[in-house]
Amino acid sequence: MPLTPLDIHNKEFTRGFRGYDEDEVNEFLDQVIKDYEAVLREKKELFEQVTDLDDKLAHFKNIEETLNKSILVAQEAAEEVRTNAQKEAQLIVKEAEKNADRIINDALSKSRKVMIEMEELKKQASVYKMRFKMLIEAQLEMLQTDDWNEVIEEEEVYEER
Template sequence: MPLTPLDIHNKEFGRRLRGYNEDEVNEFLDQVIKDFEIYLRENKDLQNQVASLQERLDHFANIEETLSKTIIVAQEAADEVRSNAKKEAQLIIKEAEKNADRIINESLVKSRKISLETEELKKQATIYRTRFRTLVEAQMEMLGTDQWDTLDPKEENA
């Protein structure tokens, strides 16, 4: 068990002949008691300070651990967002490619339809020109005959 200032104060020494000067010993013991009390108080204060610092250290260690976990969670969330963004971008690209293919196919169908309609119109224009030419030629032929010189209907029937 550690020595206390009270133990020092209550310590009695046996007397002998030619012993130490009792007043000097008591004075020295009083000084030792004062110094010992100072050291005990300082020791107690230092223990309290160490406990307080240890508590703060534990607090900061908890904060550090929490921050580390938060950083890891944030990194994982960022990775997940990045991954989701990539997937969404790929889906958008696939959808755009499908739409592009659909638009191209519709355009090709329309182009073929217009081409067929154009060919049909060319055929109809050729037929019209041929009929019109035949009509004009027939009319020109009529104009070139002598029947116009005589207006007798009897001759026409003959």
């Protein structure tokens, strides 16, 4: 157990024949007590300072840990946002591709319908042309037959009467 200033102050020395000068020893002990008290005070102050600095260090370590956690959370959030943005972009692209395919398929379907209608109209026009031609040929043939001449002759005969 370390000495206290009181232990030093209360220390009694045995006296021998022609021992030390008592006043000189007492002055020296007083000086030792004074210095020892100063050292103890300084030690106490330094201990309090170390304790205070340890508390501050623990506080700053806590802040550092919190900041590191915050940075990790922010990085994770940024990564999640980036991942979600990529997924959303992919969905938008897929939807656009589907819409483009649908539009192309609709256009192709309409084009086919128009082509079919056009072919049908060509056939109808061809049939109409052929019927009209047959009708004209039949009428022409009728005009060129002798029956027509007979009708004219009969008419002339009828008129003469």
